[in-house]
Amino acid sequence: xxxxxxxxxxxxxxxxxxxxxxxxxxxxxxxxxxxxxxxxxxxxxxxxxxxxxxxxxxxxxxxxxxxxxxxxxxxxxxxxxxxxxxxxx
Numbered sequence: 001x002x003x004x005x006x007x008x009x010x011x012x013x014x015x016x017x018x019x020x021x022x023x024x025x026x027x028x029x030x031x032x033x034x035x036x037x038x039x040x041x042x043x044x045x046x047x048x049x050x051x052x053x054x055x056x057x058x059x060x061x062x063x064x065x066x067x068x069x070x071x072x073x074x075x076x077x078x079x080x081x082x083x084x085x086x087x088x089x
Contacts, residue, residue, distance in 0.1 A: 020057070028077065033046050
């Protein structure tokens with residue numbers, strides 16, 4: 001029987017986002033953040049929740065940066081497993 005370890009999966013797919021000199025580790029997207037992302041004008045608020053950062057951390061970053069950060073996190077967490085990862089499971 002195969003065992004799928006979700007904690008290991010999330011640890012392997014976690015991504016660190018660097019804003020200025022600060023780093024923020026993201027391993028999953030909480031449901032509250034997902035709901036916020038579904039609201040039309042709340043991407044910045046969702047990103048603040050996701051990174052657990054504040055307005056000062058996002059100072060100087062606009063909609064393009066916010067969108068790219070969210071996309072990178074999403075792509076990383078939901079990417080297809082590599083051949084090496086697939087052989088582990």
